[in-house]
């Protein structure tokens with residue numbers, strides 16, 4: 001097990017790196033989680049939801065709907081210009097947009113056409129606004145069925161006894177995301193940086209100068225050398241993964257076990273691990289000195305974390321960045337992560353989406369592995 | 381016969397690096413491969429180690445066909461590569477232990493061997509130092525220690541003393557002889573003829589991928605005409621004088637360049653005296669005077685018409 005032991009010995013030299021990144025990582029998680037939760041909870045108490053309304057009807061019923069919404073929420077009247085709508089969603093000046101079509105009464109109250117809405121997915125404000133709108137529509141429909149005129153409906157709706165609004169509580173945390181969601185969101189930063197650097201460093205060492213030839217001249221069969229190397233890589237990366245997973249359970253074990261998605265979180269982080277390890281092999285084969293290594297690892301790890309929704313929440317990413325990020329594995333990791341944060345139980349379409357995200361990550365890992373193989377074959 | 385190479389041909393594209401090379405190395409000898417840069421020494425060694433595919437010929441080591449997967453043979457071989465091949469990430473001791481571990485599984489045995497190798501190359505004070513912090517010469521010594529720690533039956537050393545100061549070089553050469561005394565057969569390449577002469581029991585002189593002469597250093601020198609080379613500095617000579625010197629007994633080659641007269645003679649006696657007598661009789665002033673017995677350079681020069689080293 002000489003080769004295996006050498007991997008371990010070299011890895012041990014970089015153990016400080018693991019601890020340093022773990023440290024940075026925890027500080028990051030705690031700080032971000034703290035500020036995010038604060039702003040979210042404050043936002044909720046002061047102003048309910050921020051609802052944008054495009055009034056294409058301007059009739060008496062439309063006005064009544066707007067007034068109803070205004071009672072509990074901040075309502076912003078919008079012109080209906082596509083760009084303005086996108087911007088206001090992007091900058092979060094509204095969480096939810098309702099479009100009231102022309103002939104609102106005829107189409108939506110008498111007919112059963114649905115109102116066109118746009119919302120930021122997974123936000124609690126959106127679902128709150130949705131309830132307010134549909135509650136208005138349903139009561140208006142029943143008044144109409146009872147033979148009320150528009151005017152009467154409008155008056156009745158505004159005077160309407162306060163309906164008890166039950167918030168749909170997606171996460172079981174009163175609209176706040178639990179801390180471990182943040183932990184898992186930032187995990188790519190930890191896994192990518194540490195594994196790519198540690199493994200890249202070892203592989204770079206083994207590939208340096210005439211060492212590969214020296215190894216080929218030795219008494220240990222080539223296949224065995226490869227096998228020992230892979231075993232060591234497995235042990236090292238699994239070790240890092242175990243530590244990071246142990247940490248999340250240590251810190252937030254009770255919360256995470258109370259949810260239903262533990263298994264998916266673990267599955268997702270394992271596919272991220274596969275991505276990190278194969279990427280490490282690719283980098284380790286291409287890079288020749290340790291300065292270049294840390295440069296490339298930083299670019300790869302930090303870069304992906306910035307454009308794939310790790311450091312910047314995916315909702316804030318511009319559409320162009322989001323589109324480009326689909327060609328990066330971390331995007332899919334974070335997509336799965338967001339789904340897991342947004343749904344307390346995973347089933348049906350969401351389940352398919354989650355598994356797809358995990359599958360795509362594995363495809364990325366396989367691609368990295370193949371490219372690495374091709375590169376080293378070409379060199380031999 | 382520990383190594384037997386027959387008609388080995390290795391081409392790099394149109395360049396013929398080894399041209400029908402034939403060599404035999406006997407158990408227990410220090411076999412020297414002497415040749416100028418690019419003569420094919422490293423290529424020959426890499427073929428013997430099965431690191432390179434070759435176009436024709438055969439290589440047998442310990443009586444077995446050498447092949448990339450002949451690990452039985454490989455396990456008895458030690459390699460000191462021309463380009464230092466050690467781990468920058470491991471310190472001196474760990475490096476030696478690693479390479480030794482490629483051959484010796486037993487931990488305690490290995491510990492002894494590593495210790496012995498450290499002392500052998502004189503790196504006792506540098507055990508915990510990383511290769512990056514070693515000077516060129518110390519690094520070479522580490523490279524050697526990594527190749528020989530497991531006490532192999534056959535050792536290939538490809539120019540192990542390049543860039544090593546004369547003192548360390550002597551230490552290394554002594555060490556190589558010691559390894560040989562302990563039972564290892566050694567194939568040693570170099571373009572330093574003095575080294576090869578000093579330690580090798582037999583020498584193959586290579587040029588353009590061929591072995592152009594083979595034998596002990598005595599045998600090689602006896603192959604050529606030159607018995608003594610006389611060099612005399614700072615003389616002012618006319619064409620006529622050169623012609624007269626050329627007519628002296630045993631003289632077969634006279635050259636005169638930059639105020640230095642070089643006379644090559646067959647036989648090794650009384651040549652200097654005769655030349656000096658001539659110069660005195662003609663009242664020609666002269667400065668320093670040298671007389672040299674033939675070197676391997678003379679052998680190379682006579683066979684190829686060029687100097688081994690420029």
Ligand SMILES: Nc1ncnc2c1ncn2[C@@H]1O[C@H](COP(=O)(O)OP(=O)(O)OP(=O)(O)O)[C@@H](O)[C@H]1O
Nearest residue numbers: 392395397415416417418419420421422423424571
């Ligand atoms: N990988 C290669 N590709 C193409 N040509 C090569 C390659 N390796 C060696 N050569 C050529 O083969 C010839 C023999 O090279 P080799 O390295 O065996 O010489 P050498 O005797 O070891 O020289 P040196 O004393 O400089 O180490 C040289 O002309 C060299 O340019």
Ligand SMILES: [Mg+2]
Nearest residue numbers: 421422423462
């Ligand atoms: Mg060479």
